[in-house]
Amino acid sequence: MSADTVNTASILVSLGQVTLVLIGAPLLAGVMRQVRARLEGREGAGIWQPWRDLRKLLRKTRIVPEGTGPAFRTAPLLAVACTAMAAAAVPLISTRTGLGPGADLIAVVALLTLAAAALALAGLDTGTAFGGMGASREMTITALAEPTILMAVFALGARVGSTNLPQIVAAGVQHGGRLASPASLLAAFALGVVVLAETGRLPVDNPATHLELTMVHEAMVLEYAGPDLALVELGAAMRLTVLLGLWASLFAPWGIATATGPAALALGLGVLAGKLALLAVLLAAGEVFMAKLRLFRVPELLAGSFLLSVLAVTASFFLT
């Protein structure tokens, strides 16, 4: 059951994960919007609305503002490609992903940060005030959030002795009792805060705001239109799906397939869909009751979660 062997079955698992994330991400966003709408007393547009939006945007003409360069043009595709690669590496359905030893934590975090950095550069490339403002806010948040992801998963990886994500998840499946230890609880909380920060959800950023001065992610991509905007929105939804899937695989790994038999894979697929749906509903319901933090309080929240992840690592290394 070595997690390092790459054969046809594991490559098919990775491709399956990428397809699932590509198709399911707008659906996940739709579920979150619908839950939020219903809880706020509105009718809601249905869970397929993001897909309808994507279809509408893809049929429009491609238009690019004057004065932008290659950074603006390549950023949407780069963001979607990096997130799709991360979806292939993170063990979502099964721990036998097609990348073998390449499914490393540091590589996955680097891919996700590359996607965020590409969009920030595109925001700067537009030369508008809002683009620069959104890019600088996004980079402030990413600068504190990225070390926290690394530290929080190091706390789990310290016991396994490796940063290989499939090995960490497989160890979590085998020794389920360790997930209730203080180090794991601290790491779960810290990673949860970072998932909210990196995907631009409340209380860090309001994804449904229309006021530019309160935007972080939306301000960066304000100049995109047509098929580019479709790719950007798809990339944002995929980022949310991959990060929620990572959290679920690390801290609630029951049901994930550890082999590549078809029955185990089908169970893993169903369990993943259920876990993601549950997390999406809980997140959307929580967002209804949360207010956005003032921007100068966000580094405090992220610094606090970084401190908790450092405590998780020290607890995991030095205690028992």
Add this chain to the structure above:
Amino acid sequence: MSGDAELLDLAAGAFLLAAVGVLWRRDLTAQTSLLAVQGFALAAIAVILGADQAHPELYAVAAGVGVLRGAVLPALMRRAISARATDRETRPLMNVGASLLSAAALVLLAYAVSQPLVRLLGTASARALPMGLAVALIGLLILVTRRKALSQITGFLLLDNGITAIAFLAAAGVPLLVELGVSFDLLLAVLVLRVLTTRMRALFGDTDLDDLRELHD
């Protein structure tokens, strides 16, 4: 034994998390509540050590510590907090984000510095010793970087809690007499500081100590 070690780690973890909470929250009432939680965690550490090493004296010490640091001192401090808005720490010398990152560095420093002691003792309680040192260092950080008199008292109490935790974890407690003496001194210090704070507030309207460094009219 391993169940006791897990309980000890849990109590020491709660002890450290209470200190982190005091550093994170700006509200003085929340800080005194977290100080009370920390006092009870310290008493829990003493009880677990007493059960583990069969020292019945530690139960009496744990009861004294719990009553004093978990109930009496936070209650005294809470009575000194007024209901006005000036009792939130809004302008510390180092902002909350930077002080949280410094606390992370201090925790790592505490672990690095106490490794020789941990290796010397080798018991499960010694492995939790760096957390006591970390709380003492965080208490010093609060004492040095806050402006309000009550925040500085909180930092001083955190420092003393940390030193007591190190004493418990390294030496399996202190004799009852020593603990009584230290507790009495602590109670006296907090009472005097509380009287001073009330007088400061009556005379100057605020307990921001940085405003009191010069002579005024």
